Amino acid sequence: MAARYDRAITVFSPDGHLFQVEYAQEAVKKGSTAVGIRGKDIVVLGVEKKSVAKLQEERTVRKICTLDDHVCMAFAGLTADARIVVNRARVECQSHRLTVEDPVTVEYITRHIATLKQRYTQSNGRRPFGISALIVGFDCDGTPRLYQTDPSGTYHAWKANAIGRSAKTVREFLEKNYTDEAIATNNESIKLAIKALLEVVQSGGKNIELAVIRRNQPLKLLESKEIETLVTEIEKEKEDEAEKKKQKKST
Amino acid sequence: MALASVLQSESVDFSNYGRQRRGFASGLYETELGLESVGGDSLSFALRTSCSNGDGPDRKIEFLHGTTTLAFKFQHGVIVAVDSRATAGSYIASQTVKKVIEINPYLLGTMAGGAADCSFWERLLARQCRVYELRNKERISVAAASKLLANMVYQYKGMGLSMGTMVCGWDKTGPGLYYVDSEGNRVCGDLFAVGSGSMYAYGIVDSGLKQKDLTVEEACDLGRRAIYQATYRDAYSGGQVNLYHVHSEGWTRVSQSDVLMLHQQYQSEKA
Numbered sequence A: 001m002a003a004r005y006d007r008a009i010t011v012f013s014p015d016g017h018l019f020q021v022e023y024a025q026e027a028v029k030k031g032s033t034a035v036g037i038r039g040k041d042i043v044v045l046g047v048e049k050k051s052v053a054k055l056q057e058e059r060t061v062r063k064i065c066t067l068d069d070h071v072c073m074a075f076a077g078l079t080a081d082a083r084i085v086v087n088r089a090r091v092e093c094q095s096h097r098l099t100v101e102d103p104v105t106v107e108y109i110t111r112h113i114a115t116l117k118q119r120y121t122q123s124n125g126r127r128p129f130g131i132s133a134l135i136v137g138f139d140c141d142g143t144p145r146l147y148q149t150d151p152s153g154t155y156h157a158w159k160a161n162a163i164g165r166s167a168k169t170v171r172e173f174l175e176k177n178y179t180d181e182a183i184a185t186n187n188e189s190i191k192l193a194i195k196a197l198l199e200v201v202q203s204g205g206k207n208i209e210l211a212v213i214r215r216n217q218p219l220k221l222l223e224s225k226e227i228e229t230l231v232t233e234i235e236k237e238k239e240d241e242a243e244k245k246k247q248k249k250s251t
Numbered sequence B: 001m002a003l004a005s006v007l008q009s010e011s012v013d014f015s016n017y018g019r020q021r022r023g024f025a026s027g028l029y030e031t032e033l034g035l036e037s038v039g040g041d042s043l044s045f046a047l048r049t050s051c052s053n054g055d056g057p058d059r060k061i062e063f064l065h066g067t068t069t070l071a072f073k074f075q076h077g078v079i080v081a082v083d084s085r086a087t088a089g090s091y092i093a094s095q096t097v098k099k100v101i102e103i104n105p106y107l108l109g110t111m112a113g114g115a116a117d118c119s120f121w122e123r124l125l126a127r128q129c130r131v132y133e134l135r136n137k138e139r140i141s142v143a144a145a146s147k148l149l150a151n152m153v154y155q156y157k158g159m160g161l162s163m164g165t166m167v168c169g170w171d172k173t174g175p176g177l178y179y180v181d182s183e184g185n186r187v188c189g190d191l192f193a194v195g196s197g198s199m200y201a202y203g204i205v206d207s208g209l210k211q212k213d214l215t216v217e218e219a220c221d222l223g224r225r226a227i228y229q230a231t232y233r234d235a236y237s238g239g240q241v242n243l244y245h246v247h248s249e250g251w252t253r254v255s256q257s258d259v260l261m262l263h264q265q266y267q268s269e270k271a
Helices: A019-030 A080-100 A106-119 A168-179 A187-199 A224-249 B001-008 B006-022 B030-035 B043-058 B115-136 B142-154 B196-207 B216-233 B259-270
Strands: A032-037 A042-048 A064-068 A073-075 A131-138 A145-150 A155-157 A160-163 A208-214 B069-074 B077-082 B087-088 B091-094 B100-105 B109-110 B164-171 B174-181 B186-187 B191-194 B238-247 B248-256
Touching: A019 A073, A019 A131, A019 B100, A032 A131, A032 A145, A032 A168, A042 A131, A042 A145, A042 A187, A064 A080, A064 A131, A064 B091, A073 A080, A073 A208, A080 A106, A080 A131, A080 B142, A080 B196, A106 A131, A106 A145, A106 A155, A131 A160, A131 A208, A145 A187, A155 B238, A160 B174, A168 A187, A187 A208, A187 A224, A208 A224, A208 B077, A224 B238, B001 B142, B030 B115, B069 B174, B069 B196, B077 B109, B077 B164, B077 B216, B091 B142, B100 B115, B109 B115, B109 B142, B142 B164, B142 B186, B142 B216, B164 B191, B164 B238, B164 B248, B174 B191, B174 B248, B191 B196, B196 B216, B216 B238, B216 B248, B216 B259, B248 B259
Parallel strands: none
Antiparallel strands: A032 A042, A032 A160, A042 A208, A064 A073, A073 A131, A131 A145, A145 A155, B069 B077, B069 B191, B077 B238, B087 B091, B100 B109, B109 B164, B164 B174, B174 B186, B238 B248
């Protein structure tokens, strides 16, 4: 059945699926994990760093991109498609500043990206973008925001979310651990993001790339040393927790 | 303004206006010449001369350059005051023209230049503003609205549009006032007066705004006075003074006062 209805993007299947869009979503599931957390005064993006070849320069592989001073995004899926989407979004951010004399709101740019993606699910001869994006930032009035878009062109606001490989596991972890205490301070929010990624990333802190935006400050990529420190902190906390439990059991 | 197309011979003189300024005028502009030695670079005159250069002596369309419109920002918002006279040469075509266009409940636009141009583009602006509001779930800022208008007319630059409007409103950054014209100017400011009577209006408002912190009453009186004085001296302004006040909740139509009534009122106050 599926075989007949998955050729053209503009064809619905009898049970209402757009197969090309669903296959695009499969492509997203193959990409490396990205997690986004909305704190009170901070927004955090964490991505799983794919191991680079020996001769490859590490700096050219960047999965977290700034769209403007106060908005940035991480993606999962086809890197080439992401590059195009990021370019269009960057231009739109500046166009908005020109015509409206105001920076974009996170919702506006997310809507723009989502509309762009939807257009590619309804035109002939084009395939959908094979990426999901996590768009984070602060609006003019200081509210932090996190949005997620997917290849079909829908977008939703989230408190915390994950995309890419093992997104389900990470999301379940976040559902259990995203509490008001967990995001009480900026540091705690960052640690929550790392904890979430550690669930699915092999070999710990080396393969995590983290970026934060604090209110009224531009995007900051955390250095590997800082990440290592935080990872050791987390591991220590885990050990302390485990010991406490043991003591409780023995007494 | 349809009347003006009938009175073609009268409006031809508008295009010669620039040339005849220093020379011996033929009847029409005698009253203004004496006061005309002010340089032609002020906003209101620039509006006329630039248009006349563009089209040459064949233009028969009537324009509301004979007008006084004024808007100024103060502590409690923006006051917008306009006259209501339309002239075709020395013929008074109408004393009851509405020169303030209500774009939406919190944005106003004034009209100077071609009435059709002003009302058409401002209605188009109203549509754009509404779409913006629906898409973004918040009101459009005055800066953005004036930018949209300026960009719209800029595409027709050089094609004979004549529009000099002030976009006035209140947004989340407070009161907003922008002057936008068909030449592509878009200027933010605290006080603008546009039209043949603008010089007289400027005089009154400049002296009245010296003391800061006007109350709403005082500001309305100032606006009314300024337009009245302009109609007193300028032959091409008159009729009624329409006064609007833009505040945080939107705009309110404060008053419509006949200048002859105002004249009597001010005279009795003097005595």
